[in-house]
Amino acid sequence: MKAFSYERASSPADAAARAAQIANARYIAGGTNLLDLMKLQIEAPSHLIDVNGIGLDRIEETAEGGLRIGALVRNTDLAADPRVRRDYPVLTRALVAGASGQLRNKATTAGNLLQRTRCVYFYDPNMPCNKRVPGSGCSALAEGAVSRQLAVIGTSDACIATHPSDMAVAMLVLDAVVETVLPSGETRVIPVADLHVLPGDTPHIETTLRPGELVTAVTLPPPIGGKQSYRKVRDRASYAFALVSVAAIIQPDGSGRIALGGVAPKPWRRDDADAALPKGATAVMERLLAGARPTEDNAFKLLLAERALAATLAEAKE
């Protein structure tokens, strides 16, 4: 690990102001992804701003009847919150499908959204990766590469990495909104749908956050009911990233919302696919995965996603 200086921030505004003053500074909260990457020197910040003590660890009800989740709320606490379990069960289901008990006790709401891909070539400093070293090439697209885990849609010739979060897929289907503070002290709101960006020819740029911008909360709109589920398909029964996941909210009339994880560089949803829900899984996937460009290794994900959705829809009718 490269040497770095360290400080504890006293407030969100203080943290953001400090981040703008120091070159190559990073925020640290749970640390479960950043420290992992720092050990491999994939991330090498010269300064860490510890944001754990800045009071963003509460879940509060909003005036509109939704919930405001502090950026530092731990995954365990968010999953276990009685209001989340009752009104937003897709979120609890997604959270407990991710990582291990130890990791969920540390990982935070904002950190979960901002975690980096687990593409094996991104994680191997000896291999070219456009996300890690812009312009170096994409090992996952090279002859003979292993791309079973990787994305089938939203990709580019520069990158086919997936976004690894389960929680973010549930946040997308719930129309969650991210709240931030900028180094100037100004605040803004970003729909989760607009937080992550597709790789294009700049796969190292992963979000619409500006330099030094700090996520302070994630807000959920009022509950919309429906049968909510998170179906995660992976290579072992627990503690593995998704090959494909389906976050679903299905209303009694058959309408609803669907988002996919494990298939794209960001949580994946399309309004026109939601509109096709009453017609069934095949019709939804024709829209949701239109334009997919899988590799030979991961083309199975297209059928797997359709079958996972079909199972979800069958279960919602029970």
Next chain:
Amino acid sequence: MERVPTPQTASPPATGAAATSPVRLTINGMDQALTLDNRVSLLDLLREHLHLTGTKKGCDHGQCGACTVIVNGRRINSCLTLAVMHDGDEVTTIEGIGTPDHLDPMQAAFVAHDGYQCGYCTPGQICSARAVLEEIAAGIPSHVTGDLNAPPPLSAEEIRERMSGNLCRCGAYANMLEAILEVADTQGLPA
């Protein structure tokens, strides 16, 4: 496996800022005041600085659970957190849970059921196992919990799922499960 930091090859920290930080924490009931290289993980603090070698370094990337300790009442991977981030925290390691003369009930049950083979993963397994029973008692749901609005049952399925962050290369899982279920039973936790 242990790697000593090599400051002479590392890049300097941000100008004017220190590469070390003071930290005070309580480990197994003992107050510790230290000044540490910012890079020292909680795991390396325990093993290399305090010589509490019960906590094991396995993968050092949060994937195996051998380094599991309890911080402020919760189990975490001590490899994925910096020691300097724990100012004021209370840490409990396997050494703080029981001793050879006074075994914790979970340690005794692991012995009785032969819930370990090489023993490398055992301290982390025992720290996790105790936390798992507390998490179920606290009503925290898991991936296999059926009804999210009811207390999770204390079933073998729940324990297996919740122990999935602790890997055992010997495959002693069946015996560990027996040990954990026995402790749950003696604590009167509902099945």
